Amino acid sequence: MKKIKKNLKRITAILLLVAVAGLYSFSVKDAGPKPKKAPTPPVFTKVVYEGNDQLYNNNPLEADEFYNPILQGCYPDPAITRKGDDYYLVCSSFAMFPGVPIFHSKDLVNWTQIGHVLDRVSQLDVHDTGISQGVYAPGITYNPNNDTFYMITTAFAGGSGNIVVKTKDPMQGWSDPYHLKFNGIDPSLFFDDDGKAYVVHNDAPDRGKELYNGHRVIKIWEYDVEKDQIIEGTDKIIVDGGVDISEKPIWIEAPHLYKKDGKYYLMCAEGGTGGWHSEVIFMSDSPKGPFVPAPSNPILTQRYFPKERENKVDWAGHADLVLGPDDKYYGVFLAVRPNEENRVNTGRETFILPVDWSGTYPVFENGLIPMEPKLKMPEGVENKMGQEGFFPNGNFTYTEDFSSEKLDYRWIGLRGPREAFMEQTKNGLEITPFETNIKEVKPTSTLFYRQQHRTFSFTTILNYKPKSEKDLAGVVALQNEGSNYVFGLTKKDNDYYLVLEKNKWPRRQGEIISEVLASTKIDLSGPIELKIAAEGDKYTFSFSTDGSSFENLSGTVSGDILSTDVAGGFTGALLGLYATKANDIVPE
Template identity: 60%
Template sequence: MKERRMKNKTNIWLSILATALLSGCQQNNGNRSDGIVASSEPVFQNFEYAGNDKIYADSLLTEGQFYSPILQGCYPDPSITRKGNDYYLVSSSFVMFPGVPIFHSKDLVNWMQIGHVLDRESQLKVETAGISAGVYAPDIQYNPNNDTFYMITTQIASEIGNMVVKTKDPLEGNWSDPIQLDFGGIDPALFFDDDGKAYVVHNDAPAYGKEQYEGHRVIKVWDYDVERDNVIAGTDKIIVDGGVDINQQPIWIEAPHIYKRDDKYYLMCAEGGTGANHSEVVFMSDSPRGPYKPAPDNPILSQRHLDKSRPNPVEWAGHADLVETPNGEWYGVFLAVRPNEKNRVNTGRETFMLPVDWSGRWPVFEGGMEPLKASIAVPQGAENKMNTGEFFPNGNFTFTDKFAGNGLDDRWIALRGPREKFVQESASGLHIKPFDINIKAQKPISALFYRQQHASFSASVDMVYMPESDADLAGLTCVQSESFHYVLGVTKSGGNDYLVLQRTENGESSIVAQTKLADLGKISLKVVAEGDDYQFSYALDDRAFENIGQRVSGDILSTDVAGGFTGAMIGLYATSANHIKVE
């Protein structure tokens, strides 16, 4: 597995080594003593992200515990599957490129990102999509009947729609190109029965003229032809109309999954929409094609009924998937959010986990209807190796990247297009080739992003850069979408270099603060967030950091203000089409 990861990563830096060496030989007034040439293509070094949420300081782990969320930051709509002792988990990625991050674990506690399912342009066509379009609600399933893994999803804002890709071994990657599926709706999931038959379930609108209220949706099932990889025409059937009780006008029944246990079939769905009324409900049948009867005690997971003033609230819980361990234990992954002190959601929808009690007829999330806690018990035989080795960190942690030419970490993503088209990594740092497109465009932009994973955090980076005109800008950005973001960037005006802090709200931009820079060489850029308060600062040539402007609100980095489905991200950004003009 490690060899595969390193092989993929070396594709960038080996191919550009000659370019990096040539650029180091160039001579201009921007030469530095460390050999880096300051130019209109910025070089980034020494990125550091550090989380400092109070809940983790107040909720130290005891032996046999691990933190939930297991994936902090914008990793929503989780789906999980198992083959033997190997678990695989995926989440939505929208227009992030590469798409659909995939994680591997041997014990449900210690997770390692092994790459992305959609890592080629032939698989992911989101070049002009808004940030909350793209890839929705992936479902990953292992089919023991043909020893194959499948990932089925909906790719919005392209001509692909519902699609499936497959591989024999997720550790090796090599997922197929998309196979388009001939049905509408969203949130498809596969179910492979013991007899070799297969089915697809998904959310859809009611038949034309049958919609009874806004948010009325249905769940459909199709027979699936494994040999042809498509649904079988004419086999579609509505198995849930509206939700648990259509007389109560439930909204947005979606994200269905089918499970089989003791010769009964269980259909689990999200209900109530992905916001404050989110929940998880379950139905049972004697056949995968229904009819399905709802559980008497639905929902089986929700936080919507709890006191909103409770300490450390977790909200929006739902969109779940279940997995059974080899020991017969059950666990569920699901999305939820952790609002900040102003009840705003900046970290986005994250992946949580709970044990599931299936000792009776119906599955029940243990504690799923109570205020969710920061930690849960590890499964039988598991040991928490949090924040060691290559395992994905959680709790309060520090992530550093020296950009030393060893290949990009899988946590770095671009928007709408491959990183390789603008990134060059060498021993001197991360080179970003500026596109003639700025951050407000619904197009591929020259920016590399790391997800915000804490309400309170700091992120900093060193940059060597020399803008040539007012069209050039490079720096640090905090982004919720193309229409809502902050940019802390170096640019030029009237022959002078400036550092500017700009706020963009609903597409309208304004300068918050600016300062003239003298003797521009290396500059360090930093943002520190304490809940809703964000403070930007800078340092020249390793001197102490100075604030630029006062604290600003993180409101525009929240889904509450910006809308959409993604969380905030911290970006390393460059453009030759700067829209920020010094005042």
């Protein structure tokens, strides 16, 4: 008997070791392969981002006001849901990792980022994905019938297609994906009072029925909540082309279904995500239609106003509705704020407006006139943005010394986990460089922060001595893999150099054109401070070796390649802490 007990203890111990080893191997695999640490890896000891737009200086807040957009920088395609007093909002993240940032609020004014929905490699594979591919247009919906939250999206990477993940508590993480058996993009879930569920999404017309370029349809499927899968054979086209197909409307997309007073409402974006973007609404007695467009469409757009206007907001659309804490409806949506050259460097941002639904159809209040930078807060709400852990907006300064136990959620990787290349140490943030550079469509060893203002500075202190001409560390300003500036330290012969390179990808075709704009020999007896700054379209790259006075390396350069309308794609400019063992910049 004693021998049996002894053997049982041994078997239990072995099983426990196997289980622990399995958990360990899963976590390492999930974080991605860690490169071998360089003999003296670059260490970034501090970052200061300071935004100082004249718009906010000219429009100070009164006690009962808050700024719009609520999320500045590249936070596009917002979707929102509510459970009780809790609101949750998600945005597109494309090839950024982790994917789908998620925010929480109690009042629709003060927002806290609580993490990312897709924060594991098992959920999201974007390792070989162009920056504007990956995760598009997430929808988030709370199902009161089973007390579960769902996030549904299209993942243009890793062979994922349309996927859904779910959770009982968004604060505690999300499931691995359920892969859905339909094509198309921009899916959204709707849960009816009778327990039935539906998916609506954008799709191509039936084969042979496409009438013009940009002709799309909205399709609906019944959804099996038990199996987390669409019910085959239930699909139906509920909108063909848009509000009026005789006018050849383009890109009807981003659909959301709602139910109010026994009627079903389908709200969609129409006109493409640029200058003709808008939001339109339809109504029906059934979730499967027929849907009748509102006579007053569009219910939100900024397309009808003079190109040159003060405090310009443009491209408004891609919206979602929610009932607010004051029993009034609100809509979140994307829009852009172009700079003086009408370029879009801060990307598509998340805005909010109150919605008047006192009549048959909803309409965005002041969504059909030029939008203002400030809004009145819901009654009884206090503006705490930038305080007590709430996300800042307006003008602000964000300082990061990398001393906290957990890295702030605003910092992201590209095509793979941050943990694969970075480590927070007592000396600062240590980056172990990959053998890939910023121009490759692969995971890069770069930690990114979104540009959130027209006028800003992004400053960091770097401790680093490159060992060879293949080593480089510094900062980048990046719109995509072929449109960026690299500002960093490298080596040539026995000397250290600071270099500034411009990478330009003409209309995203052919070879990337790389040009060294400036280089200078540097004495690296101590740390170096690097600064990226901009005033609208004018960017500068400067450095300091004495901790006080900065020297501009190459005068003023254009921010054109950091703009969506020049570089293409759907993201805003990203500012990054960058290191590589595959440097190809040769100092002049």
